[in-house]
Amino acid sequence: MEYFLIEEKKLSVKLPLPYKRIDKKEIKDGSRVPEAFVVFGNTDDFFEEVCRNIRHLGSSKVYLKPVIFFAERKLSPRVSAMADEVFSSSELDEDTIKFELKKISRINDAIRKINPIEDEKEDDLFLRVLRFIFTRDRRVEPVRDRTSFFGITYPAIESFFSKEDYALFSTLEFLEENGSIEGEFFEKVHLCNKCHCSFLNFMEVCPNCGSASLFEESLVHHFPCAYIGPESDFMKDGQLVCPKCSKKLKGLGVDYDKPAVIHKCNHCGFFTQEPDVKTVCFNCERESSPEDLIAQTIKIYTLTSTGKNFAIYGFESPLLKALSEQLNILPYNSFLTLVQLELERSKRYGVESSAIAFQIKNLNDIYAKLGKKTDNLLKEIGSLINMATRKSDILSILNKGTILFLLPHTPLKGAEVVKNRLVIEVDKLIKENVGINPITESSISEIPKKEAKEPEELVDELLKNLKQIEYKEE
Numbered sequence: 001m002e003y004f005l006i007e008e009k010k011l012s013v014k015l016p017l018p019y020k021r022i023d024k025k026e027i028k029d030g031s032r033v034p035e036a037f038v039v040f041g042n043t044d045d046f047f048e049e050v051c052r053n054i055r056h057l058g059s060s061k062v063y064l065k066p067v068i069f070f071a072e073r074k075l076s077p078r079v080s081a082m083a084d085e086v087f088s089s090s091e092l093d094e095d096t097i098k099f100e101l102k103k104i105s106r107i108n109d110a111i112r113k114i115n116p117i118e119d120e121k122e123d124d125l126f127l128r129v130l131r132f133i134f135t136r137d138r139r140v141e142p143v144r145d146r147t148s149f150f151g152i153t154y155p156a157i158e159s160f161f162s163k164e165d166y167a168l169f170s171t172l173e174f175l176e177e178n179g180s181i182e183g184e185f186f187e188k189v190h191l192c193n194k195c196h197c198s199f200l201n202f203m204e205v206c207p208n209c210g211s212a213s214l215f216e217e218s219l220v221h222h223f224p225c226a227y228i229g230p231e232s233d234f235m236k237d238g239q240l241v242c243p244k245c246s247k248k249l250k251g252l253g254v255d256y257d258k259p260a261v262i263h264k265c266n267h268c269g270f271f272t273q274e275p276d277v278k279t280v281c282f283n284c285e286r287e288s289s290p291e292d293l294i295a296q297t298i299k300i301y302t303l304t305s306t307g308k309n310f311a312i313y314g315f316e317s318p319l320l321k322a323l324s325e326q327l328n329i330l331p332y333n334s335f336l337t338l339v340q341l342e343l344e345r346s347k348r349y350g351v352e353s354s355a356i357a358f359q360i361k362n363l364n365d366i367y368a369k370l371g372k373k374t375d376n377l378l379k380e381i382g383s384l385i386n387m388a389t390r391k392s393d394i395l396s397i398l399n400k401g402t403i404l405f406l407l408p409h410t411p412l413k414g415a416e417v418v419k420n421r422l423v424i425e426v427d428k429l430i431k432e433n434v435g436i437n438p439i440t441e442s443s444i445s446e447i448p449k450k451e452a453k454e455p456e457e458l459v460d461e462l463l464k465n466l467k468q469i470e471y472k473e474e
Helices: 044-055 094-100 102-113 125-136 167-177 305-313 318-324 332-349 363-388 412-434 455-464
Strands: 003-007 019-021 036-041 067-071 085-088 181-191 200-205 214-222 228-230 256-265 276-281 294-303 354-360 394-398 402-407 440-446
Touching: 036 044, 044 067, 085 094, 094 102, 102 125, 125 167, 125 294, 125 305, 125 363, 167 181, 167 294, 167 363, 228 256, 294 305, 318 363, 318 394, 332 394, 332 402, 332 455, 354 363, 354 412, 354 455, 363 412, 402 412, 402 455, 412 440, 440 455
Parallel strands: 003 019, 003 036, 036 067, 067 085
Antiparallel strands: 181 294, 200 276, 214 228, 214 256, 354 402, 354 440, 394 402
């Protein structure tokens, strides 16, 4: 049982754990997997950087590993909550540490329950976050933090995302939508509708010209003549004199009162009792009305029994679920069987057939940005695929958003047309609806007429030859 120690500076105390020193640059997937990562230092930035590096590793055997902070000074609540255990330099008593590290054993026991995935590098952001919640067996709670771009964050899972990444909230919404977690209301925060920053200035502005240069004064109501007007209308030689009946006002509550306030615009001279309100983002300077801001609901999340099952065994690809409603998607093994038949037909009868691999590489970015709205976009992609292919074409889906096409009786030239149409239309759809640059890759292969080849070989070649195509919109 070995711990990996990452130091901000040389460890000045005896650590009552069996450890191996590694540099923060050496944090990577590998054959040697530690019992936990131990981080020693005294600055929030160092602890946060190391934790993010660990959580962004590819293998679930490593990125899920416990992280222990040994700090020489008190850390901020947000950074402290990123770790599974936090000790101060004064808490290095061996018996105390061994008692507290029982939690580390429980986390490692939970990690071992997760079914190993075929592809060691795990790219599904939703599954990564869900498995982290499962192995920690605790609620995911928000923390108010003035250093956070959003004013509030979830430190326990924040390390899985880049800084200032709104995908943090979209991911939790997605997991709640599919029943993996359930939320308990905490509060609402208002975010800029352009950059999602929470630091906003609320200003009263003139309804006539939009200027924020307003002068506020009281309305005066003169009882005897019932005249109502701004206090400045009553001022004459330092006294209050009614502009209607010319009588001097005696006293507040005696012959006049001040029932309300009025705002005068210093820019256009407009008077109003109800000025408009606008917000200005301190980050991007976007001006908005309050009703146009993003009202982000913040919740405390708890893992459900469904989520536990998904965490252990994985869940169905959202791409597969959406496309299956419109297309006949075959299981991969069935797809390989039909590829085998096509190889035999091509070899015996000289039939010209082709195969295509098409991959949306940044599908996780799309999921994270759109959250529960992703399903609608995927259905649109399904419609595009439906229009680009024939009923006789055969489809299957691999992990990471890779779609395989078998096109019987289709020579390479015809398959090239299908492939290019998919690339152009899907790229355009993603760019227009998500607002991010899509990363799609594709490859094409002819079903060989003479060369002996196994179905798996053909698919492997397609995947190895995947590349991004540059195109210009006409």
